Amino acid sequence: MSHRPVVRISCTINGVAREFKAPPMRRLIDVLRDDLGLMGTKEGCGEGECGACSILLGGEPVNSCLVPAIQAQGADITTIEGIGSPGLRHAVQQAFLDHGSAQCGICTPGMVITAAWMVEKKLPADEVARTLAGNLCRCTGYSAIIEAVQAAIVAAQGSRG
Amino acid sequence: MLRLSPLHLHQPRDLAQAVALLAEHGPQARLIAGGTDVLPSLKLGQTQAGVLVSLRRVPELLGIDLQDGQLRIGAGTRLAEIATDADVLAHLPALAHAASRVASPQIRNMGTLGGNLCLDTRCRFINQSDLWREALGGCLKSHGSECHVVPGGQNCVAALSSDTAPVLIAYGATLELLGPQGTRELALVDLYGADGRHHVLLQPGEVLVAVRVPLPGPGTRVAYRKWAVRKSIDFPLVSVAVRLDVAAGRLTGGTLAAGALNPRPRVLDLAKWAGRAVDADLAAELGQFAFDRCRPLPNVPYDAEYRRERLAVEVRRAVLELGVIPS
Numbered sequence: 001m002s003h004r005p006v007v008r009i010s011c012t013i014n015g016v017a018r019e020f021k022a023p024p025m026r027r028l029i030d031v032l033r034d035d036l037g038l039m040g041t042k043e044g045c046g047e048g049e050c051g052a053c054s055i056l057l058g059g060e061p062v063n064s065c066l067v068p069a070i071q072a073q074g075a076d077i078t079t080i081e082g083i084g085s086p087g088l089r090h091a092v093q094q095a096f097l098d099h100g101s102a103q104c105g106i107c108t109p110g111m112v113i114t115a116a117w118m119v120e121k122k123l124p125a126d127e128v129a130r131t132l133a134g135n136l137c138r139c140t141g142y143s144a145i146i147e148a149v150q151a152a153i154v155a156a157q158g159s160r161g
Numbered sequence: 162m163l164r165l166s167p168l169h170l171h172q173p174r175d176l177a178q179a180v181a182l183l184a185e186h187g188p189q190a191r192l193i194a195g196g197t198d199v200l201p202s203l204k205l206g207q208t209q210a211g212v213l214v215s216l217r218r219v220p221e222l223l224g225i226d227l228q229d230g231q232l233r234i235g236a237g238t239r240l241a242e243i244a245t246d247a248d249v250l251a252h253l254p255a256l257a258h259a260a261s262r263v264a265s266p267q268i269r270n271m272g273t274l275g276g277n278l279c280l281d282t283r284c285r286f287i288n289q290s291d292l293w294r295e296a297l298g299g300c301l302k303s304h305g306s307e308c309h310v311v312p313g314g315q316n317c318v319a320a321l322s323s324d325t326a327p328v329l330i331a332y333g334a335t336l337e338l339l340g341p342q343g344t345r346e347l348a349l350v351d352l353y354g355a356d357g358r359h360h361v362l363l364q365p366g367e368v369l370v371a372v373r374v375p376l377p378g379p380g381t382r383v384a385y386r387k388w389a390v391r392k393s394i395d396f397p398l399v400s401v402a403v404r405l406d407v408a409a410g411r412l413t414g415g416t417l418a419a420g421a422l423n424p425r426p427r428v429l430d431l432a433k434w435a436g437r438a439v440d441a442d443l444a445a446e447l448g449q450f451a452f453d454r455c456r457p458l459p460n461v462p463y464d465a466e467y468r469r470e471r472l473a474v475e476v477r478r479a480v481l482e483l484g485v486i487p488s
Contacts, residue, residue: 023167024170024172025165025167025168025170025213027165046163046204047163047200047201047204047205048197048200048201048264048267048268049394051265051267054267057270060241060270061266061267061270062267062270062271063197063267063268063271066196066197066200066201066271067196067271068170068196068215070170070172070215071217114266114267130392130393131266133265133266133392133393133394134264134265134266134267134268134393134394135265136394
């Protein structure tokens with residue numbers, strides 16, 4: 001279709017107000033990676049099955065490969081770049097290091113996003129496996145990931161008293 | 162990686178605008194709410210659209226309201242909300258359970274109830290890319306004239322994989338629809354037709370606005386059971402909702418709604434077991450009844466005969482789950 005308008009979209013990404021132009025149906029993952037240079041979000045299947053592209057939209061995990069750019073209008077977005085920093089790791093990132101939870105690494109940003117949300121929600125540790133249902137990993141067999149997330153939840157609850 | 166072809170998107174601000182846009186653009190327009198079903202379908206060429214009409218900013222589609230002895234759930238309500246809503250959990254626990262079993266948290270945070278009820282049908286053949294299907298000349302549902310899962314079949318038998326449809330049929334849900342001719346009500350069970358190409362029997366230009374569910378009486382319980390190879394993401398390969406109405410420890414009526422068989426759920430009346438106690442014997446009989454009356458096709462993965470036996474098992478387990486009804 002020749003008629004392909006570009007719209008101006010304002011949102012907050014990782015706590016910073018951002019503005020960009022994009023066709024409304026451009027995928028949010030492409031905006032994040034290609035237009036805004038936030039390459040931490042990975043693309044796996046591109047059809048909402050694998051969760052590698054998970055981000056937090058309005059505080060809830062979604063697959064950014066299925067989110068049209070227009071849906072970012074006015075939204076609060078957190079990508080993996082907004083979780084911790086090299087000097088001050090998020091509890092989930094430290095737990096992934098401690099438990100050897102990453103192998104090839106493609107699923108890791110999405111796993112960490114969903115796990116950070118679980119920590120924020122103070123999810124019971126026995127719900128971790130079920131809640132990671134939308135994040136597929138072809139390397140680890142999941143045990144090390146689930147242990148890490150459970151440890152992060154326990155650590156976060158401990159530190160908050 | 163399959164790319165979505167450029168599409169024009171309209172974002173109506175209310176229901177009247179949405180209906181007007183559908184009327185203006187006719188058959189080339191498709192509705193999009195959460196997008197988790199329609200976007201992959203468009204990419205795979207399972208469905209076509211020239212224009213998308215987004216329902217995301219339509220306020221009339223949102224909300225869960227308890228009123229006049231029924232629960233009214235806006236079609237745009239996200240599945241994650243339905244799975245955790247206090248009123249749904251209190252009055253329609255099997256619906257909350259079914260919503261919690263759809264796909265993954267990410268999908269449930271985007272996907273809506275209306276989208277799950279209007280889910281496109283799929284089979285082992287159609288659920289591939291256009292390029293892949295073209296190698297066999299397409300099929301009944303994709304530019305072809307031959308069914309590759311039931312050779313010789315004239316009707317498309319792609320299955321409805323909705324988790325919420327069987328359970329809402331068992332609860333006796335009705336739909337509020339708005340179209341160019343105005344509003345109308347439709348029993349959910351009548352939404353579905355037998356042809357997988359056009360299984361959602363909405364009139365052209367009609368929008369599903371809300372689902373109304375009468376609050377079950379104290380003796381009514383519904384159970385939903387889903388079987389798939391993986392516990393996450395997968396569509397059901399066997400799914401069944403069982404409703405039992407019980408008074409003074411005896412069955413007074415019931416409904417069985419099985420999904421993932423055909424383009425529409427298979428709905429069976431259980432009235433002939435009225436007067437029976439809800440016990441292991443009844444569970445076994447109803448399992449056998451489902452086995453006798455449902456014929457899974459080789460349209461979705463896994464052996465059809467296995468799924469037929471599995472359906473009987475799931476029905477039996479559903480009845481046993483419900484057998485703890487205090488009488």
